[in-house]
Amino acid sequence: MKKAVNVISILLLSCLWPLTGLAKEVFKECNACSVSERKGVATGWGTSNLTYQDVVNNTVQKVTIIDLAEREASTFNVSAKLVQLPNGYPNAIVGEAIEASTSVFVKQEMSKLDAAFVSFKDDVQSKSIPSELIPDAWQFVNCAYCENDLSDYLNAQLRYQTETLARQILTVGNLFGISTTGLPNKYKVPLESGGYVVIEAKLYNEPSELRIEVKKVVDSDNNSVPLVSTNLRNLVISLKTANSAANVNSYINVFKFYVPMRTGTVVIRDCLPGDHDPCKQ
Numbered sequence: 566m567k568k569a570v571n572v573i574s575i576l577l578l579s580c581l582w583p584l585t586g587l588a589k590e591v592f593k594e595c596n597a598c599s600v601s602e603r604k605g606v607a608t609g610w611g612t613s614n615l616t617y618q619d620v621v622n623n624t625v626q627k628v629t630i631i632d633l634a635e636r637e638a639s640t641f642n643v644s645a646k647l648v649q650l651p652n653g654y655p656n657a658i659v660g661e662a663i664e665a666s667t668s669v670f671v672k673q674e675m676s677k678l679d680a681a682f683v684s685f686k687d688d689v690q691s692k693s694i695p696s697e698l699i700p701d702a703w704q705f706v707n708c709a710y711c712e713n714d715l716s717d718y719l720n721a722q723l724r725y726q727t728e729t730l731a732r733q734i735l736t737v738g739n740l741f742g743i744s745t746t747g748l749p750n751k752y753k754v755p756l757e758s759g760g761y762v763v764i765e766a767k768l769y770n771e772p773s774e775l776r777i778e779v780k781k782v783v784d785s786d787n788n789s790v791p792l793v794s795t796n797l798r799n800l801v802i803s804l805k806t807a808n809s810a811a812n813v814n815s816y817i818n819v820f821k822f823y824v825p826m827r828t829g830t831v832v833i834r835d836c837l838p839g840d841h842d843p844c845k846q
Contacts (some may be wrong), residue, residue, distance in 0.1 A: 590627045590668075591643075594743040596634035603630035604662050607641040611660020615645035620658060628662070629671060631741050633734065634748050636679035641666040678737050682750065685723075685730045689752045692722050694762065702760040702784035703816035707794045715762070716777035719754075723775070731773035747772050751780065759785025783808075794820040799834045818844045 595606045615624065629640040648657045674756045679803035698718055705711050710780045720727065738745030747767045755761045763781035768774075782790040786809055788802040797817055802824065804810050810826045817823065821836040836844035 590629055591630065592741040592743060593630050594633065594741075595630050595736075596748060597633055598630070598632055598635075600639050600664070602745065603632065603639040604641060604664065606630050606658045607639075607643050607662040611643040611645050611662060614662075615643070615658060615660060617647075617658065618644050620647055627665065629667060629673075629741075631737075631743055632835065633678070633737065633743070633745060634750070636675050636682060638667050638671050638675055640665045640671075645683045674737055681730055685726055686750070686752060688723060688726045689719065689755060691768070692719065693755045693757045694718065696756075696758045699756060699758070699762075701758050701812065701816065702756055702762075702782050702790045703813055704783045705762075705779065705790055705791075705792055706797065706816060707820065711748045712777060712779045712799060715764070715779070716775065719777060719793075720768070720775055727768065727775055728773040731768060731770050734768065735770055755783075760787075760790075794822075797833050798835065801830060802833065803830055804828050814844075 575692050591610065593606050593610055595603050598606070606818050607630055611626070611630055615626070618624075619626075624644065626643045627640060628643045631638050639790045642665045643660055643662045645658050645660050648659045650657055679695045695718075698714055699705070701713055717802055734745045734748065749765050749767050751752065751763060751765050753761050753763050760783045762779060763783075765778045765780050767778075769776060779792065782792065784790055786803050791797055793798065794817075797820060802813070804813070804824065805828060807828065809828065810831070813824050814826075817833065818836070821844065822833050823831055823836055824831045825843070836842050
């Protein structure tokens, strides 16, 4: 019986060991940051938190910067030094950070979270935007509702996946004591009518939802579609089929622009006054 208790104690200690190590480590966040930017956060922590006594004792604190947006972590040994200031000011305590190895436990948590994000990205990009929702890429020009309708559609289609990923992120956030909301990620979502939309989707908690911002729209002829009508003027686009010109005109004529009815490379022009206006044909 005593032997069994000892075995259980060893198992419990092995499970708690990573968390015990975490208690001795400081965690800060820096999303979508370079290693040098993470080092700056660690140095700033040292300047703000280490004391004169830490300088005297040569205290070295392990500080790990978590980047949830990139699913990466950088660890630094942070110490402090006294810097003499001019004109009789008292010495200042300034942090110093030297890059160190990140613990296996932290790396594993980042790896698991990265796998969850990859799975979520596959789910998002497997959803084509139906023509009933957005009939054509050129619909996005000056469209006040397209982004909102797309956001509603993806949130409805991906509710389970969004809630699952949000829970996983929240678990990691609670483990390291860092914020988890508003993480940006870009996705390429195909249009059923042809082309695709590049969106930036930020994941929020309570409630779990994606907040969508359209970053780029490309039509079936591989043209980038301006989101603002004033950017149509003199835009050079490619029309690859006989129907392409008529299709583009059906969306841009309302803004007093047109393309000639032919294939190849064309320039978007202003509509003309009078009876010879191509926008009236």
